[in-house]
Structures are given as structure tokens and as C-alpha cells.
Amino acid sequence: MSSSLSGASPDYDLAVIGAGPAGQAACLSLNGALRIAVIDEQARPGGQILRQPPRAFSVADWMTGRAYRGLKARLAAFEALSNVDFMGGRSVLGLREAGGAWTLTLSGPSGVEEVSARRVLIAGGCYDLAVPIPGWTLPGVMSAGGTQAFIKSQQLVPGKRLAFAGSHPLQLLVAEQALEAGGEVAVVAFIQPFSTLVWRAITRPWAALTHGAVLLSALGSAWRLFRAGVPLRFGRPALSVEGQGRVSALRLGQTERFECDAAALCFGFMPQADLPRAAGLQVTPARPGGWKTNHDEWMRASRRGAYVAGETTGVKGAEAASAEGALAGLAVALDEGLIDQDEARRRARPWRKAREAAMWFSALLEAVADPGPFSARLPDADTIICRCEDVVLADLQAALARCDEVGSVKLATRCGMGACQGRNCEHSLLSLAGEPHSERSAFTARFPARPVRIGDLAAR
Amino acid sequence: MRKTQGVSRGEPFAFSVDGDAIQAYPGETIAAAMLAAEATGFRRDRSGRARGLFCNMGVCSECLVHVREGDVSRRLRACLVPAEPGMTVETGLGE
Incomplete structure (x- = not known):
């Protein structure tokens, strides 16, 4: 062709x-x-x-x-x-x-x-915006968008008991879809306090009024989840995932722990x-x-x-x-x-x-769901930021102390050099390096945008 | 966990993941069949820890598995590739 x-x-x-x-x-x-x-x-x-x-x-x-x-x-x-x-x-x-x-x-x-x-x-x-939290590389931790795609397309709930956490109201809808499809929902947790969510909505009354139906459907999901006995939590910024070899619980701060075999993270797109x-x-x-x-x-x-x-x-x-x-x-x-x-x-x-x-x-x-800058709520120093190359937060902070160019940090740590081409980590590194930033100072987008076997490229 | 109510699938078949027979239905992705069988590890990181699928839309490459066809082994994203009867899939180290 x-x-x-x-x-x-x-x-x-x-x-x-x-x-x-x-x-x-x-x-x-x-x-x-x-x-x-x-x-x-x-x-x-x-x-x-x-x-x-x-x-x-x-x-x-x-x-x-x-x-x-x-x-x-x-x-x-x-x-x-x-x-x-x-x-x-x-x-x-x-x-x-x-x-x-x-x-x-x-x-x-x-x-x-x-x-x-x-x-x-x-x-x-x-x-899905990938927001690193401790334990997020354990098998069973997925993006909320990916979780929803399994339910919509493959007609599969990717676990028996799912915990949802993040900042985006979409997680209410996905949790309800998981429940309807026969899954259990352990918890839906927001990092923002309830008052912040409401305040951000009512300070934009025109949009809230004209799109009331959409907001009502998120509220409706919240209500039905609550009625089904699903715990809803707000104002829980200290998220972490626990497990040996795969996820076994979502932890909200020091005191609350919800057992689950899958976790869906929802911080926006x-x-x-x-x-x-x-x-x-x-x-x-x-x-x-x-x-x-x-x-x-x-x-x-x-x-x-x-x-x-x-x-x-x-x-x-x-x-x-x-x-x-x-x-x-x-x-x-x-x-x-x-x-x-x-x-x-x-x-x-x-x-x-x-x-x-x-x-x-x-x-x-966007205002309601805003998770805030990554640099403002850093996870533990040994949390993996670059999933492809296993680069932890401490590695990035050490490299940033020596050089302030994102490109140099990439070379020094391999952050962003993996198969995902930086799609999961570039924004976190840029946030650590400090705003404002421009595309010129960020990673260079390279061919191929998706993984491909060298032999297949050469055979062309 | 497959949703069964209101969903009809074709005749199931088996394919191999790390030597284990995994059941799949026509049209299912490798990832969906593996998760339905509670096989949640798709690759191992540099320290040997199991990694799971993250994005389920071809973006994150966490679900790269080795799919063997004759003499050729390709690293493919399990979330995009349909399972096929007799297919041989290996998880394990990245390279």
C-alpha cells in the first residue's frame, strides 16, 4: 500500500x-x-x-x-x-x-x-494521567480509564474487589459500572476534601447549571454507591497501595486500609x-x-x-x-x-x-478534578516514577540537584528512556524540575511512538 | 471476572502463558484472558518484581509480553492483541 x-x-x-x-x-x-x-x-x-x-x-x-x-x-x-x-x-x-x-x-x-x-x-x-503513589507498580493497580475500558469492551471486571482513588469524579461512574457488572467496590477515595470539590463547582455556576445533567449523573453515581454500602472518602491525599507480588489493599493515610485485589487510579487525562x-x-x-x-x-x-x-x-x-x-x-x-x-x-x-x-x-x-502539581505532594522517596526504567523519586531528586536540564536528568537516570517514551513520567519530572516549562526543555519525542520489533522495521 | 449476564461469547479455546493453559473466548485480548485467569503479572522489572498492566489502551507498555510465532518472538502489548488458539505467550524479563 x-x-x-x-x-x-x-x-x-x-x-x-x-x-x-x-x-x-x-x-x-x-x-x-x-x-x-x-x-x-x-x-x-x-x-x-x-x-x-x-x-x-x-x-x-x-x-x-x-x-x-x-x-x-x-x-x-x-x-x-x-x-x-x-x-x-x-x-x-x-x-x-x-x-x-x-x-x-x-x-x-x-x-x-x-x-x-x-x-x-x-x-x-x-x-490517564499517571500519578505515582507508593505501591502503584504492583500488579492489579490500573488506571481508571483502563478499568472502564475492560468493562465496556471486553465485558470484564479486572478484579473481584476494586478500590478507587484519585481526584477525578469519573471514578464514581467507573465504580458504579464495576458494581453493575458484578464486581465489589472496596472504597472510592478522593484526595480533595468534599468542600473543595463543591466549591470549585459552585464558583463556576454558569457551567454547573448548563451541564447540570452531567454533574447530577456523577452525584447520582455517588448516591447509588453510598446506598450499596460502598465507603466514600474525601480529603485523603496520602494514598498508597500494599501487596506482595500483587495488590492486596489500598491505604488512605496511617489509619484506613481497604482490602482489595485491584485498584484503579483516577487523576484526570x-x-x-x-x-x-x-x-x-x-x-x-x-x-x-x-x-x-x-x-x-x-x-x-x-x-x-x-x-x-x-x-x-x-x-x-x-x-x-x-x-x-x-x-x-x-x-x-x-x-x-x-x-x-x-x-x-x-x-x-x-x-x-x-x-x-x-x-x-x-x-x-478540569478545576474540580485538578490533582494539583505533583511536586506539591510527593510520595515516599523510593516510589518508582519512571515505570519502564525503574527510576525512583530519590534518583530524580539527586539528579536534579546536579543539573537542572530535564534532558540531562533523562541521560543520567534513564527516566523516560523506556518503551512508553516518557508518556507516564515526563509530566512528573517536569513538575519536579519546576515550572514554567516549554516543549523545548522537555523530552524529545522520537520515532517510533509505539514499540515495534526492529526486525519488522528493517523488513520494510 | 468476566461479566456473563447479557453477554454471549463464542466457543472458548486454550492458549499458553508461561506453559500454563489459559482459557480465552474469540475476540478477547491476551490481557483480558490473563486477568480473567487471575494471571496479573505481565513482565518483570530490573529487580525481578512482577509488573501488571496499567493503562489498557496501548500507552504504557507495561503489558508487553513475548508472543512466539514459529521462530519469531515479538514483544507485543497484551492489551491490544487478541488471544488465538495455540498461541504461545511468555511473561518475564523485559528484553
Whole structure:
């Protein structure tokens, strides 16, 4: 499928990275025009929000909540598009631009392959912010997003008795889903006091009012968990996990201990930023961590032919992602000369409005869920920060005492040199090194963005 | 723990993890089948401690396992790769 040789025409008009709400909406707003390749690591489209069960499963009442209705309708419409080649089960290792075309290097079931397109939309979504706590590398400790994905897609509760801890209200919803799926919930613990959660919400009354339904659903989950006898705790910043060879308990400070065989950590989300950074697109620090990619009002990134949408531009939820994806699709149509300025503006209007409304709520959620800077609540000195290379907090502090450049700390300690490319530790190290920081002073995003066998790369 | 109510799966099959037969259903990822069998260790760190899967979305690489196909062994993310009948999976040291 490769044709990156100079002079050959690209395989596709548009390559979309990520088949979540943003990628789907972009394809849908192009109305059947253009030849589009959509690449996703999952076997089926949907993104994390609608992570579908395997085709071989049959699931009654899948994701029936009202909040999912519009998203499911758009997913069905996307799956029916005949101008889209969906390339699932493939990771994008890197992308480069030359001679007016983007070439994407993919790894998948058939080894490493390349796909070229005149334009590329990066809509790679987000992932859980990894917040190091003592014991968090024990088997059985997972991200809350990953826990939820097991329940949604694989129809599996990853444990018998789960403990939830963190700063993000999403953990209430995931805990309730675990309970409904037949799991036990040992505790749901927030690092913030209850009053802080409430205060942050009521100081943004406009957003709280317009998105009351979402807040009510989090409160509803809390109420149902409470009724089911699940302990809810607030104001417990000193989290740690205990176990020999695997998790056996979540500890909240010195006095409270909850036995469990799985723990889910929920501190919020960061944009997937490896590909934009590796492609040389301009990015800005995001909250509570990571990098959001810069864009203009038409979701064009800082290099020609590159567009971004959804959580890539800052985490703000599926509704905003859909709106940005639609805007990016209209921008591609405009830049291709398929529609004129007037039509683009007219069709963009409702999406801009939807995005604006969703942004209010995401700002509220971001404030409510904010775990605060990592440097302000450090775990024990022997807590692993870089999971891939086993670098503990004390190693980083010692290295930072000698050199203040993050790049030098990386070389001295191997922090960030592992298979995850720093996705789990870069934000913690940057916080230790002290803000403000810029992408220039952070890790360098390198090829490949995902692990791949050298032999497979060489065989290409 | 697999959810059974309202879910129908195909015929189960076996694959091998560190020599043990693990049951999986068509479409299940290696990770899901391992967790259902309470096999929570996916690799070992430099000190030999067991490590578990963390993100379940291809980001963290904590679930890298060795999947052997003929003479070739690939380190693949267990959260993304479906289990297949007769597949041979090894956890253990990273490299």
C-alpha cells in the first residue's frame, strides 16, 4: 500500500489518526467526498468513549445511557461510510511530510507498512494521567480509564474487589459500572476534601447549571454507591497501595486500609501528544499535564496539511471532540476547494456553538478534578516514577540537584528512556524540575511512538 | 471476572502463558484472558518484581509480553492483541 516515492500520488486524500468521536465527525462532515484512511489501534472504531466489544461477542444493552445516544448514532453513520478505509489494529509509529504529502509508518498484524495522504488529521485522544503513589507498580493497580475500558469492551471486571482513588469524579461512574457488572467496590477515595470539590463547582455556576445533567449523573453515581454500602472518602491525599507480588489493599493515610485485589487510579487525562510533537507541530503545556497541540480556528496545526481535533488539542470530552472533528472536516473540504468560505462558515456555526458550550463544562471539570502539581505532594522517596526504567523519586531528586536540564536528568537516570517514551513520567519530572516549562526543555519525542520489533522495521 | 449476564461469547479455546493453559473466548485480548485467569503479572522489572498492566489502551507498555510465532518472538502489548488458539505467550524479563 506504500507509495511514498517522489512523483507517485499519495494513497489517500486524507489520513485520520484515531477513530473516536473527532475522527468520525471529520469523516462525516466531508459528506462522502475524498478517499480517507482512518487508522486506530483498536480493532473497531469508537475511541475510548465507545470502545466496542469484540465482533465475536454479543452484548445486550451495550452503553444504553442517554449521554451515549448521539455518539452511538454518529458511530453507526461513520461505520456505513463507503469512502473510508478503516485500518484497525494498527499503531502509527511516526509521520513525516515531504513534497506535499504526509507518510505515516504503521505497525499492525501484517508487520510494518506505510500509508501516504495529502492531508493528515491527528485525533489520537487522551490517556490517564499517571500519578505515582507508593505501591502503584504492583500488579492489579490500573488506571481508571483502563478499568472502564475492560468493562465496556471486553465485558470484564479486572478484579473481584476494586478500590478507587484519585481526584477525578469519573471514578464514581467507573465504580458504579464495576458494581453493575458484578464486581465489589472496596472504597472510592478522593484526595480533595468534599468542600473543595463543591466549591470549585459552585464558583463556576454558569457551567454547573448548563451541564447540570452531567454533574447530577456523577452525584447520582455517588448516591447509588453510598446506598450499596460502598465507603466514600474525601480529603485523603496520602494514598498508597500494599501487596506482595500483587495488590492486596489500598491505604488512605496511617489509619484506613481497604482490602482489595485491584485498584484503579483516577487523576484526570492528558492528550496523546507523541505524534504531533514528533511531526514538529507546535504544542502548549496542558493541565493537569502533557501537551495540547496548537491550531487555528479551522483546526489547522502549525504545519501545512496537518489538522488536529478532539483531546489532541486539550482534554474536553466527547461532545467538544465531535465538534472539533466536524470543524476539521469542513476545513479540509474548504482547503480542498470542495466548498467555499461562506458554506464552510455557515456549516461550522452550530459546531462552534456546541464546542463553546462543551468548553465551559470541561473547564469546570478540569478545576474540580485538578490533582494539583505533583511536586506539591510527593510520595515516599523510593516510589518508582519512571515505570519502564525503574527510576525512583530519590534518583530524580539527586539528579536534579546536579543539573537542572530535564534532558540531562533523562541521560543520567534513564527516566523516560523506556518503551512508553516518557508518556507516564515526563509530566512528573517536569513538575519536579519546576515550572514554567516549554516543549523545548522537555523530552524529545522520537520515532517510533509505539514499540515495534526492529526486525519488522528493517523488513520494510 | 468476566461479566456473563447479557453477554454471549463464542466457543472458548486454550492458549499458553508461561506453559500454563489459559482459557480465552474469540475476540478477547491476551490481557483480558490473563486477568480473567487471575494471571496479573505481565513482565518483570530490573529487580525481578512482577509488573501488571496499567493503562489498557496501548500507552504504557507495561503489558508487553513475548508472543512466539514459529521462530519469531515479538514483544507485543497484551492489551491490544487478541488471544488465538495455540498461541504461545511468555511473561518475564523485559528484553
